[in-house]
Amino acid sequence: MSKNKVNIYDVAEKADVGIGTVSRVLNNSDKVKDNTRKKVLEVMKELNYRPNKLAQNLARQKANAVAVIVPSFIDHFFVEVLKGIQDALEEENIDLILHKIDLNENRMKKIMDIVHSRKVDGIAALTMDISDTENQELKDSGIPVVLADEFSADFHSIYLDDLKGAEMAVDYLVNHNHNKIAFINGDINSLHGQKRLAGVKKSFQKHNLKINTALIKDGDFYAEDGYQSMQEILELPRTEWPSAVFAASDNQAIGVLQAMEEKGLKAPDDIAVIGYDNIELAKYLKITTVWQPMYQLGHLAIEILLKAIKGELNEIYQKELELKLVKRETA
Amino acid sequence: MSKNKVNIYDVAEKADVGIGTVSRVLNNSDKVKDNTRKKVLEVMKELNYRPNKLAQNLARQKANAVAVIVPSFIDHFFVEVLKGIQDALEEENIDLILHKIDLNENRMKKIMDIVHSRKVDGIAALTMDISDTENQELKDSGIPVVLADEFSADFHSIYLDDLKGAEMAVDYLVNHNHNKIAFINGDINSLHGQKRLAGVKKSFQKHNLKINTALIKDGDFYAEDGYQSMQEILELPRTEWPSAVFAASDNQAIGVLQAMEEKGLKAPDDIAVIGYDNIELAKYLKITTVWQPMYQLGHLAIEILLKAIKGELNEIYQKELELKLVKRETA
């Protein structure tokens, strides 16, 4: 039962020094004679001493941890971003406290609870489009915040341009001689959904294509939603079928392909299909898609956050990461 | 710049009470007159007071957080388990500190660092098969630990029986008149890989089937690995082809299907295929597979962990969760 109750006083006593000295060797202070340092180090090992982080945190007034806020919708995208976040955090030995905050509930209250708890030194929020009125409180709190996959003029933000990505996809389709293009969107209430729609419209305009509302669908970003939307489209008279469809997610694209397959249709010959995300399976299903630098997004977000925490950032950092079109076989 | 420097002393003074009383209302002690409680509450609101968790933690000698340790291989399985973990934790308002610990590095040192840091009250480890020699140190530390997706006689563990799952899959195949069955395994060095292989062998023996080593492959759990293994199998003389293949993961099954498709083969008519995991896409690709109760696994793991932390567990809790075969179209 010799529980680890050993603290600085114990090692100080045994090493015959003051607790101040022990604290100094703990923090690698250079103002410690080599001999004493060595002696203290020995005693620490002997007693199997470990500093109590809780006490350190309180004394230092910092938590050595950051909060990572993700929407409940945890899919491939977030996992990849999380990997980047985790790696970046581990490099600095900072704890990652994961919070799931749904979009519908009173997010700001939850966030402010986190802020006031003092358990984190900063916050990285993924895909959280917070309104201007909401963010005032957060801004006032002074806690470092970085938005990943979201732009805000008020916070450091690393983001992707959904509009550009969608535009890129449709441009590609048009350049491959498609002029009847369907767009199967994700949640139209999300910023992403809206921006991707805007990108589609922009490309249409640019190429003088008219929008056929019967070919513009929205739902959610799941495979099932893509499947249903495509089914509806394929119920239209054959003459109204699109020659290509752009899905707002690879999962939806997979649903689309399935709906086509059930009708004996193949991509790209019957109808071309292009997705968004470049999930691992897109590769195996050979889906042409838009790739997003997810890992980099997470990694950079943390780099910036840590800089902000250290006070090394004098102005708001804004950075757009580049998307890439991955050409495969479905379009 | 009226930063949130307000502490119990401030509210105590303004409310004209002692800090003890403030602390009591903070902790919902019943020994506080309604009037004083009300007064204190008002002052707290007025001053926008929030307790400093760091200080609370130190004073209480508990972190109000648990560490969740996951292998670097973060895929669908872990995400689902994580959801269960997160939900269970949120119900109790406990923080989730996420640690990624690779299987190769000196895991135990990292884990013991976490233990000694005092920043968590307990540990939930996913898919961490720790050896007996290793776990001694962890056991001695006395910190509550629960293993999810892993069995150990020394720790609380919620686990799945891979052997049974694999056996179930092969049994199913045999019952559908297959007697030349290939097994495409994941990492043979992992406990999962070994157990699934054992399950396959058990079913083979049960049915008096002879093992053809040319039809037993291993690699990793990714789609690409399944693809390659299946390609190798399809390079065998046609007479040696299996009539069915059991893949140790849905991702591998998808790779298998792709390899087949490239040869113009279809499931289940040419070769039946069965996977493992029941990822979302297995549904859309209509892959017959073995379902694992991932969410429940995570949720229950935390329930048990929290009980252990509260000291409500007198003996080691061991629970096997049931697997289910999801019959779809590839087998």
Added chain:
DNA sequence: CTGTTAGCGCATTCAT
């Protein structure tokens, strides 16, 4: 019921 005191374990002046 409530105020006071003493830790929790460590960081950090301030002298020496």
Added chain:
DNA sequence: ATGAATGCGCTAACAG
């Protein structure tokens, strides 16, 4: 270079 004292913000006896 180092020891002693003070504080971080809160909890938990201990008196009253």
